[in-house]
Amino acid sequence: AQSVTQLGSHVSVSEGALVLLRCNYSxxxxxxxxxxxxYPNQGLQLLLKYTSAATLVKGINGxxxxxxKSETSFHLTKPSAHMSDAAEYFxxxxxxxxxxxxxxxxxxxxxxx
Amino acid sequence: EPExxxxxxxxxxxxxxxxxxxxxxxxNHLYFYWYRQILGQxxxxxxxxxxxxxxxxxxxxxxxxxxxxxxxxxxxxxxxxTKLEDSAMYFCASSEEGTGGGNEQFFGPGTRLTxx
Numbered sequence: 497a498q499s500v501t502q503l504g505s506h507v508s509v510s511e512g513a514l515v516l517l518r519c520n521y522s523x524x525x526x527x528x529x530x531x532x533x534x535y536p537n538q539g540l541q542l543l544l545k546y547t548s549a550a551t552l553v554k555g556i557n558g559x560x561x562x563x564x565k566s567e568t569s570f571h572l573t574k575p576s577a578h579m580s581d582a583a584e585y586f587x588x589x590x591x592x593x594x595x596x597x598x599x600x601x602x603x604x605x606x607x608x609x
Numbered sequence: 610e611p612e613x614x615x616x617x618x619x620x621x622x623x624x625x626x627x628x629x630x631x632x633x634x635x636x637n638h639l640y641f642y643w644y645r646q647i648l649g650q651x652x653x654x655x656x657x658x659x660x661x662x663x664x665x666x667x668x669x670x671x672x673x674x675x676x677x678x679x680x681x682x683x684x685x686x687x688x689x690x691t692k693l694e695d696s697a698m699y700f701c702a703s704s705e706e707g708t709g710g711g712n713e714q715f716f717g718p719g720t721r722l723t724x725x
Contacts, residue, residue: 530713539613539700540652540716586652596642596665597714599652 498523500587500600508606515559515574517603519587522568529570530588530597531561540586546570557581582607611635613717615701621723622691630686630720632701641684642702642714643676645669652700658684691724698722 503518521527531543544555551563561572570587587600614633622628634641643655656666658676675687684703688695698721702714 532716539718540702542713542715545713588652596654596657596667597644598654599644601651 498527498589498591498598500589500598502585502587502600502603504603505601506604506606508608509577510608511579512576515572515577515581515605517572517585517587517605519561519570519572519600520568521570521587521589523589523591525591528590529561529563530590531555531559531570531572532586532588532599534584534586534602536583543572543585577605577607579607579609581605611715613701613703613715615699615717615720617720618718619721619723621725624693624724625690628688628691628722630688630699630701630722632684632686632703632717633682634684634701634703635705635715636682638703638705638715640664640704640706640714641676641678642704643686644700644702644716645697646700646719647694647697655686655699688722691722693724696722696724 499522501520529546532540533543534540543559544553546553546563554560559574563570584602584604586602588597590597616631641658644652646652654667656670657664673689677685698719700719701717704712704714706712
């Protein structure tokens with residue numbers, strides 16, 4: 497069965513510091529991987545996705561993620577945090593085997609001025 | 610930019626009552642989904658819908674739940690007899706093609722359902 501784990505339910509960084517949100521997946525078949533962001537009282541917005549092309553994926557708002565098959569990881573990074581990055585971040589996986597997205601538990605990012 | 614819309618934004622109902630949550634997917638999309646997020650928990654898949662039938666459903670999606678595309682634009686989720694544990698944020702999503710190809714699902718803003 498496919499699953500997603502996110503290390504750290506809550507991460508705090510200082511404004512201007514590196515953002516690193518961790519995601520590990522479990523999948524018996526090659527996965528498609530996604531990062532979604534949820535701002536307070538809003539829906540889910542796609543940040544970026546991996547679909548077996550380049551292993552380093554660039555997304556919106558300066559975020560990027562690297563797919564590492566050997567580590568079954570898809571960590572999200574941003575070189576310099578902005579106050580506006582404060583939100584809930586969800587890593588998610590899908591495969592060709594089924595028509596749904598499985599979400600991780602989420603990581604709440606706080607940015608300290 | 611096209612977006613998925615959902616109504617109402619907040620629904621309060623009494624236990625045992627029926628509720629219908631409404632969604633308008635992006636117009637050229639063919640695949641439709643419902644997810645829910647209980648407060649403080651992760652987003653969970655409920656059901657996917659394509660070509661006027663359910664393509665996949667989770668164990669959460671029991672006989673109390675049903676989905677329908679009553680016309681060319683709306684996609685609804687009905688809960689026949691609500692329980693306290695149905696209180697959650699319900700998200701509708703749509704995609705142009707199936708997620709099996711790694712295609713993006715576009716999510717609506719959600720409907721917060723509160724069952725009293």
